[in-house]
Amino acid sequence: MTLAGSALGLPGVRAALAQHEHHGHGANANPKLQKLAKFVDALPRPRRLSGPSIELSATEFSAKLHRDLPPTLLWGYAGAVPGPTIEAVRGTPTRVRWINDLKNPRLLAALPVDETLHWANPLGAAHGGGHAGHGTPQPYAGPVPLVTHLHGAEVASASDGHPDAWHTPGFAQKGPAWAGEWCEYPNAQPANTLWYHDHALGITRLTVYAGLAGMYLLRDPAIEKAFQLPEGDYEREIVIQDRNLDDEGQLAYPREGVEPGEHPFWTPEFFGEAILANGKLWPYLEVEPRRYRLRLVNGSNARFFRLRISDGRPFTQIGADGGYLPAPIKTGSVLLAPGERADLIVDFSGLKPGRSLVLTNNAPAPFPEGVAADPRTTGTVLQFRVVPLNGRDLSTVPSTLVARPDLGASKVTRVLTLGEDAGKNGPLTALLDGKRWSAPVSETPRLGDTEVWEIVNLTGDTHPIHLHLVSFALLNRQRFAVERYKRAMTAAEHRAGARPPLAPYFTSRARPPEANERGLKDTVRANPNEVTRLTVRFAPTGGGAFPFDVAAGPGYVWHCHILEHEDNEMMRPLRIVT
Ligand code: C2O
Ligand code: CU
Ligand code: CU
Numbered sequence: 001m002t003l004a005g006s007a008l009g010l011p012g013v014r015a016a017l018a019q020h021e022h023h024g025h026g027a028n029a030n031p032k033l034q035k036l037a038k039f040v041d042a043l044p045r046p047r048r049l050s051g052p053s054i055e056l057s058a059t060e061f062s063a064k065l066h067r068d069l070p071p072t073l074l075w076g077y078a079g080a081v082p083g084p085t086i087e088a089v090r091g092t093p094t095r096v097r098w099i100n101d102l103k104n105p106r107l108l109a110a111l112p113v114d115e116t117l118h119w120a121n122p123l124g125a126a127h128g129g130g131h132a133g134h135g136t137p138q139p140y141a142g143p144v145p146l147v148t149h150l151h152g153a154e155v156a157s158a159s160d161g162h163p164d165a166w167h168t169p170g171f172a173q174k175g176p177a178w179a180g181e182w183c184e185y186p187n188a189q190p191a192n193t194l195w196y197h198d199h200a201l202g203i204t205r206l207t208v209y210a211g212l213a214g215m216y217l218l219r220d221p222a223i224e225k226a227f228q229l230p231e232g233d234y235e236r237e238i239v240i241q242d243r244n245l246d247d248e249g250q251l252a253y254p255r256e257g258v259e260p261g262e263h264p265f266w267t268p269e270f271f272g273e274a275i276l277a278n279g280k281l282w283p284y285l286e287v288e289p290r291r292y293r294l295r296l297v298n299g300s301n302a303r304f305f306r307l308r309i310s311d312g313r314p315f316t317q318i319g320a321d322g323g324y325l326p327a328p329i330k331t332g333s334v335l336l337a338p339g340e341r342a343d344l345i346v347d348f349s350g351l352k353p354g355r356s357l358v359l360t361n362n363a364p365a366p367f368p369e370g371v372a373a374d375p376r377t378t379g380t381v382l383q384f385r386v387v388p389l390n391g392r393d394l395s396t397v398p399s400t401l402v403a404r405p406d407l408g409a410s411k412v413t414r415v416l417t418l419g420e421d422a423g424k425n426g427p428l429t430a431l432l433d434g435k436r437w438s439a440p441v442s443e444t445p446r447l448g449d450t451e452v453w454e455i456v457n458l459t460g461d462t463h464p465i466h467l468h469l470v471s472f473a474l475l476n477r478q479r480f481a482v483e484r485y486k487r488a489m490t491a492a493e494h495r496a497g498a499r500p501p502l503a504p505y506f507t508s509r510a511r512p513p514e515a516n517e518r519g520l521k522d523t524v525r526a527n528p529n530e531v532t533r534l535t536v537r538f539a540p541t542g543g544g545a546f547p548f549d550v551a552a553g554p555g556y557v558w559h560c561h562i563l564e565h566e567d568n569e570m571m572r573p574l575r576i577v578t
Helices: 010-022 031-035 106-110 204-209 221-227 482-495 563-567
Strands: 053-063 072-077 083-089 094-100 148-151 182-185 192-198 213-219 235-245 274-277 284-287 291-298 305-309 315-320 323-331 334-336 341-347 356-361 380-386 412-422 427-432 450-457 463-467 472-479 523-526 530-537 556-560 571-574
Touching: 053 083, 072 083, 072 106, 083 094, 148 182, 192 204, 192 291, 192 341, 204 563, 213 221, 213 235, 213 291, 274 380, 291 334, 305 380, 334 341, 427 556, 450 523, 523 530, 556 563
Parallel strands: 053 094, 083 213, 235 291, 284 380, 412 450
Antiparallel strands: 053 072, 094 182, 148 192, 192 213, 235 274, 291 341, 305 334, 305 356, 315 323, 315 341, 356 380, 412 427, 450 530, 463 523, 463 556, 472 530, 556 571
16 A cells, blocks of 8 residues: 555545544545546446346456546456346245356456455465564455355355355365255245345455345335336436546455554555446436436445435435345435445436436545545546436325334343454454354354344444345444443453443443334444344245245355455354254
């Protein structure tokens, strides 16, 4: 990482320095990015795919991210970034064969795979033990392991994209959790905005960064018919991601670890200066003066987005990452952590053709105490450009949507901490409940049980916590005295290893979820200085029984969705017992 201060304006220097102070993330701001013309490319529409049986290959290719840039080397599904949008219908299963066709990819040279992390290591070299051998460590250059996870899906663990279920091109090498070439998605759960992305152990930050992500819309025809939401041309899915590009317009990812003696290449959080929407930098979307349905996913590694429309017009949010909300809510801004989704209705009616509005972002990075977004780069996402109305808007937004299922009374409360192992210059690793990925499974809920998970954040950042298999309800959040609690934890360790009770450390009452967090969720923001409580029922969201054996296969995981964190231990196994 170079701070390259002289080449940058003052805010850039401050941004770089502040990032350096915070964690030392690689902030290789490219001043050229600020000068790129905005809103010159149309927002692409991902190709839509449906049907009972789909084969999708991950390949390397080049694509133009911007009119004025040369093609950028990428990895994507079916030759596109984002990959095609899979459309599925509730009750009709979809099977997907995810094929790894990354044969000798050139882009690997720009993606510093850190062999000192616990990772999907196809050649089986030693890992996890600090220094990577003699001389100057080199990033891994062998076959690339991949495994695709459908985020938000209720599936058998053999089809869940377990981080160790990877394979290399030609299915030559397979990870220890490998369970077959086809993934079966029952689509038995209620309608939802899902997305798929690579999930290979310890390298997801790099494979997703390279482009391996796409959306999956699970529809319920009965509901869609009843709701009459905007559809067809008026329903657009948008994957929002940040990237850094070098002078040649190629993807750049920091190559210098914050603690190079321990992890030569791992950086604790990646933040890019260039904002991609459906694979274009700061594109525009032509909109008629009418309602649109926008289905957003934050597919970034670590950047949060707090989105607004420049004239202050509200979003009507109808869904989050667990499907429809109980009722639409009007909100001036939508906050999305990595992995979170928002299903939004935006009403452009009344706007004159020729008007334009901007979708802006003002979330600091890291969230919530980091560097402010720069309107010239990270503060801008895309432009809405009003064109003449083409036929009447017959869409509606019903006043009630889908009631949240009753998750029942909790039988078990788990207290789970979020922590970091501090090195001299930054974190060495990020941990869930103080444990590493390889520690024996400790979250073993019983099928059908309801549990409360109390997520105790001991760090300074918000972590988006994601559970596979189930959606959950956010119960509340409560502030606590984190430093005092940490001291008590240290003291308790010295005594018996028991975790001190939280009760004496609360400094506020429990605060209910935000209005747009009152449906089901599968990814939730756990803020610093707070305990975040979830009610989780280990049962199908739609009621009844899972159409597969939850106890079979390699099992599930729960993790932080900051990809640099999940790649460096902030992921734990989750096993449902029957
Ligand atoms: Cu979107 Cu386990 O991840
Ligand atoms: Cu997931
Ligand atoms: Cu995290």
